[in-house]
Amino acid sequence: GESVGLHLPTLSVQEGDNSIINCAYSNSASDYFIWYKQESGKGPQFIIDIRSNMDKRQGQRVTVLLNKTVKHLSLQIAATQPGDSAVYFCAEGRGGSNYKLTFGKGTLLTVNP
Amino acid sequence: EAGVAQSPRYKIIEKRQSVAFWCNPISGHATLYWYQQILGQGPKLLIQFQNNGVVDDSQLPKDRFSAERLKGVDSTLKIQPAKLEDSAVYLCAGAGVADTQYFGPGTRLTVL
Numbered sequence: 001g002e003s004v005g006l007h008l009p010t011l012s013v014q015e016g017d018n019s020i021i022n023c024a025y026s027n028s029a030s031d032y033f034i035w036y037k038q039e040s041g042k043g044p045q046f047i048i049d050i051r052s053n054m055d056k057r058q059g060q061r062v063t064v065l066l067n068k069t070v071k072h073l074s075l076q077i078a079a080t081q082p083g084d085s086a087v088y089f090c091a092e093g094r095g096g097s098n099y100k101l102t103f104g105k106g107t108l109l110t111v112n113p
Numbered sequence: 114e115a116g117v118a119q120s121p122r123y124k125i126i127e128k129r130q131s132v133a134f135w136c137n138p139i140s141g142h143a144t145l146y147w148y149q150q151i152l153g154q155g156p157k158l159l160i161q162f163q164n165n166g167v168v169d170d171s172q173l174p175k176d177r178f179s180a181e182r183l184k185g186v187d188s189t190l191k192i193q194p195a196k197l198e199d200s201a202v203y204l205c206a207g208a209g210v211a212d213t214q215y216f217g218p219g220t221r222l223t224v225l
Contacts, residue, residue: 032212043117043204043216044156089155099212100169103155 012110019077021107023090026071032093034101035064035075039086047075047088077109085111115139117217119205125223131193134220137186138207144168146214147180147190148204156204162188192222200224 013019025033031052036044050057050064050073057064063076073090087106093099118137126132138145143164148156159178161168164185173180177196182188192199202221206214 034213036216041218043119043206043218046213046215049213091155093212099208099214100158100161101156101214103157105153105155 009105010108010110012112013080015080015082015111015113017080019075019080019084019109019111021075021077021088021090021109023073023075023104024071025073025090025092027092027094027102028068028071030092030094032099033064033066033073034091034093035062035073036089036091036103037084037086038089038106044089080109080111082111082113085109117205117207117215119203119217119220121220122218123221123223125225126195127225128197129194131191132195132222133189133191134203134205134222136188136190136205136217138188138205138217139209139215142207142209142215143185144208145182145188146206146208147188148206148216150202150204150219152201159190195222195224197224 034049035047037047038044048059048062048064050066061078065074087108089103089106091101091103093101120135145162147159150156160170160173160180162182165182180190200223202219204216204219206216208214
């Protein structure tokens with residue numbers, strides 16, 4: 001069946017280190033991918049997205065890499081800060097405009113000061 | 114720019130009771146989504162609106178859940194009657210022409 005999953009349910013890093021959160025997807029028809037950050041008691045917050053015609057996209061301190069060959073998505077956070085501690089979800093979308101997103105379970109990132 | 118508004122933030126009810134949640138997306142966002150997020154899981158889509166019309170409600174348990182967006186702006190999601198397994202956070206998201214979905218803070222529902 002179609003699914004979006006994460007390789008690691010938890011990730012603990014030291015402040016200042018770089019973090020890499022991985023995600024696998026199974027639907028080759030997906031053409032839109034997005035990362036969200038969710039802090040406790042809050043709704044998911046948009047971080048960065050990427051379309052299937054791209055391999056890499058950079059934002060402020062974040063980079064998303066897409067490998068369509070192995071259906072893999074990763075989120076890299078540079079110089080991780082305590083405020084980055086949260087659950088990170090990847091989601092895949094398909095269907096032209098007004099995408100319907102399928103979310104994975106999430107990875108809990110803990111940043112140690 | 115104001116964010117997505119949802120109310121109430123918390124609700125506790127007993128099983129078989131009814132409950133309603135309200136959402137107002139960012140101004141101009143024609144597409145509105147309701148998601149259910151069970152503890153420890155990612156959000157799961159319940160229903161998608163485009164303006165005041167339903168685009169996809171295939172995952173909405175229609176025997177007990179209903180939703181409307183009569184004027185294409187704010188929306189209400191209702192559960193009647195509630196079951197224990199409905200305990201979750203109900204998230205609303207809106208999207209404009211750029212496809213990115215922006216989420217509200219959610220309503221945490223506890224069914225006793």
